[in-house]
Amino acid sequence: MRTQVLIVGAGPSGLLLGQLLHRAGIDTVIVERQSGEHVLSRIRAGVLEQGTAELMNEAGVGARMQAEGLVHDGFALAVDGVRHRIDLRALTGGRTVLVYGQTEVTRDLMTARAAADLPTLYEAADVCIEGFDGDHPVARCTVRGEAIEITADFIAGCDGFHGVCRASVPADAIRLFEKVYPFGWLGLLSDTPPVSDELIYSRHARGFSLCSMRSATRSRYYLQVPLTERVEDWSDTRFWDELRARLDPQTASALVTGPSLEKSIAPLRSFVAEPMRFGRLFLAGDAAHIVPPTGAKGLNLAASDVRYLSQALIEHYRERSDAGLDHYSARCLSRVWKAERFSWWLTSLMHNFDQEPAFQARLQSAELDYVLGSQAARQVLAENYVGLPL
Template sequence: MRTQIGIIGAGRGRMVLAHILAQQGIDAVVLERRDREYVEGRVRAGVLEQVTVDVMHSLGLAERLDAEGLVHGGTNLSLDGELIHIDMAGLTGGRTVTVYGQQEVMSDLFSAADARGVKIVWNAEDVAIEDAATDKPMLRWRNDGEAHELQCDFIVGCDGQHGVSRKTIPTGVLKEFERVYPFGWLGILAEVPPVEDELIYANHERGFALASMRSPTRSRYYIQCEIDERIEDWGDDRFWDELCLRLGPDVGGRVTRGPSFEKSIAPLRSYVAEPMRWNRLFLAGDAAHIVPPTGAKGMNLAISDVKILADALVEYYGEKSAAGIDGYSARALSRVWKAVRFSWWFTSVTHRYPDMDGFDRRIQMAELDYIRGSIPAQRTLAENYVGLPLE
């Protein structure tokens, strides 16, 4: 088998890349080690930046997004129960974010794949990259016990932190940067209406909380927890009590409680791998970077990666110019590090750290109070939250 672009992983960014390439007449094959039901069913965040929404529109895949997505022109910070509203649309010239579950994004991408000629190989096991340092890289894998190989012009690794792609880059070439946070997020999904029309990021003396949603009838709530907490120790009543306490008496008193149907604990870390290109191998999405969920940058960064890469590949095949692919890593990393900075900063002003003392707490309070009274500070937050434009 032969293709122009071999893509490892069938998650959000890689499927967007496959659709863009198909739209431009560039042949690509996607290898995914799981089946569609598993990939589509994974519970992930669902705040889409304007760039992501624009990409879905450019692909003609925004019908359900427009019909069901919740457009947010603002967001809320909370300091010990007192709300600070950030008018994102007013501060950024009308730019917004849209709440639309990542599972729904995946469903839209998968449902249109066959009709658009997007080729996906499901249950591809033992994927290996060979000859990545040459001009004839190859992918090998097994499916139903049979061995397969795929000759490629380029390989795009979108296979996450534990995939083969990043491991293929030699140790002497790859540089890794990491910050592990000393807490996690305990989250639940419940069929109850959201407490507020827009998200609330709460800083409370007992720790962080987030009031989010997936639809007008489904809520997603999080609370900061110890990194070694056990889900079994958090019954629904205990979770609701702690959430309402951290949201404060006004907001907490308006929370609609109900049984959770999904509960999980997620660790938080910041991670970046450089470079994002080695010879004919490109990294994108979680294979190259991870951000804490504060600020909802994970999926959006993956989409911006592949949009930058897709433009470069279209230029390569259409204009016979390597300028775009040669500049991919630097251009993508510039955006990645800005998002990492914002997610780190947003986490630092909303969470309680184990070694925080009274001085640190007062600094947090002063920072949030400054944001409350400063339009330039609010504008900086808003610009980063809705997503910086592609440069």
């Protein structure tokens, strides 16, 4: 097979890149090691920055998002049993976020790609990429027992943290930065009405919790737990009881419980790979960076990578200019590190770090007191939450 851009990974970043390039008349092939059903089964983020929503519209796949997504003007920080509202719209000159599940983003992009009859190779085994340090990148894989070779002008590595693309880069050509947090998030998904119209981030002596949602009828809740916990030890009843114990009285009394659709424990880490370009290989999304979910930045950072990469590739083919490609890594990393800082800061602000000395806990309390009491500090929080300018 021959294509202009080979995209490895059919998650939202790979599919969004393929859709944007398709609308610009650029050929793509997507290779994905999992089945389409498996990709859609992943339970992930649900808060879209305004810029991400605008990019979905630009890609021509925003109609259902606009009809079903929930616009949020703010969110709450609950501290010591008291809720404090962060008014995003007022603090950022009118910017908001949109609650629309990553699964739905992926579904919309899959539907558009299938409707356009664009090639996507699911369940591709033994994917390997070569030649990206020269002029003729190539990928090889096996699909349903058939060996396939794909040549391309460029390869976009959108295959996640454990994917083959970053792993194919020589160790001496890449630098990795990582922070692993000493706890995880136990998440529960349920077909119950959200406890609040807006997200609630709660700091409590028993640990952090988050009340979130995927729609007006489907809720997503999280509890901070030690990494030693096992999801099998958490019955639905135990989860709901612990969540109530960490919420302010008003929220706890309004909580509607029900059977879980899914429960899982996700470890938290901050991770960045530098650079994000290696010859004709470009990394995007989780292949290049991971953030703790506290700041809702993972999917949004992937979308900004895709925006920069799609613009650079379109510029290459339309204008025969490589300026965008040459600056891709630096442009992305400037925004990535700001999002890493924000996600680390909000995680540090709202979670319990039992292993830290008492002095650190006092600093954390002072930081929270300052944020909640300062208009300027709340504005910085809001500006980062809705997404920094592209």
